[in-house]
Amino acid sequence: MAWQDAVEQTVTGLGYDLVELERSAGGLLRVTIDLPWEPSLAGGAEQFVTVEDCEKVTRQLQFLLEVESVEYKRLEVGSPGIDRPLRNERDFERFAGQVVDITLKAPIGATGSGVAVTRKKFRGTLERNADGTGWQVVWADEPKLKPGQKVGKNRPPAPVHALGFVLDELREARLAPIVSFKGRGAPSPQGGA
Structure with a gap:
C-alpha cells in the first residue's frame, strides 16, 4: 500500500474526509481534512473542523508516517478554508x-x-x-x-x-x-x- 493510501485510510478511519494531500519542496506535507457530509443532514447547522480535530489527526499521522518511513520536515493538518476545492x-x-x-x-x-x-x-x-x-x-x-x-x-x-x-x-x-x-x-x- 502506498503511503498516500495509508494516510487516506487513517484520516477516514478517524471519521474525517481527506480533501487534499500535498507534498511540496522543502519537506512540507500538507493534509486537508473535513467533516463528512450526509445529505440527510443538509439544511442543518454546518459543522466545522476544529483545532482539536487537526491535533487528533496530526498525532495519528505522525505515528503512521514514521511506520511507513515517509521523509518529511513538517506536517501541517488543516481545514479546507473558504476556497475549498470540489473534487467529486x-x-x-x-x-x-x-x-x-x-x-x-x-x-x-x-x-x-x-x-x-x-x-x-x-x-x-x-x-x-x-x-x-x-x-x-x-x-x-x-x-x-x-x-x-x-x-x-x-x-x-x-x-x-x-x-x-x-x-x-x-x-x-x-x-x-x-x-x-x-x-x-x-x-x-x-x-x-
Missing part, C-alpha cells in the same frame, strides 16, 4: 446553490453567445442541470458599481448566462472565497470571472 460528485451535491469558481480543461469555443471564445474560467452559482445528468454554473455579467453609485430604475437587467458541464471537463473547481462581514447570510451571486 458528492462535493458538488453538498455545495449546490453556492458561488463557485471553475476552470475548464479546454475553452468553450462558443461564438455569438457574449462569452469570449477562449474563456476557461467562470464564477457563478452551482446548480444541477435540468436533465439531472450534469452541472451548470449560472451568472450575470453585471458591471461593478462604484461605492455610493445608485442604480437607475430604467436600467435593463444584465443577461443571465449558464454553462453546463460534466466533471471530466473540469481542470479545477473551488468554492468562491466570498467574505461577508454582515453575518452568515447567503452571499449573492457575483458576475463571471
Whole structure:
C-alpha cells in the first residue's frame, strides 16, 4: 500500500474526509481534512473542523508516517478554508446553490453567445442541470458599481448566462472565497470571472 493510501485510510478511519494531500519542496506535507457530509443532514447547522480535530489527526499521522518511513520536515493538518476545492460528485451535491469558481480543461469555443471564445474560467452559482445528468454554473455579467453609485430604475437587467458541464471537463473547481462581514447570510451571486 502506498503511503498516500495509508494516510487516506487513517484520516477516514478517524471519521474525517481527506480533501487534499500535498507534498511540496522543502519537506512540507500538507493534509486537508473535513467533516463528512450526509445529505440527510443538509439544511442543518454546518459543522466545522476544529483545532482539536487537526491535533487528533496530526498525532495519528505522525505515528503512521514514521511506520511507513515517509521523509518529511513538517506536517501541517488543516481545514479546507473558504476556497475549498470540489473534487467529486458528492462535493458538488453538498455545495449546490453556492458561488463557485471553475476552470475548464479546454475553452468553450462558443461564438455569438457574449462569452469570449477562449474563456476557461467562470464564477457563478452551482446548480444541477435540468436533465439531472450534469452541472451548470449560472451568472450575470453585471458591471461593478462604484461605492455610493445608485442604480437607475430604467436600467435593463444584465443577461443571465449558464454553462453546463460534466466533471471530466473540469481542470479545477473551488468554492468562491466570498467574505461577508454582515453575518452568515447567503452571499449573492457575483458576475463571471
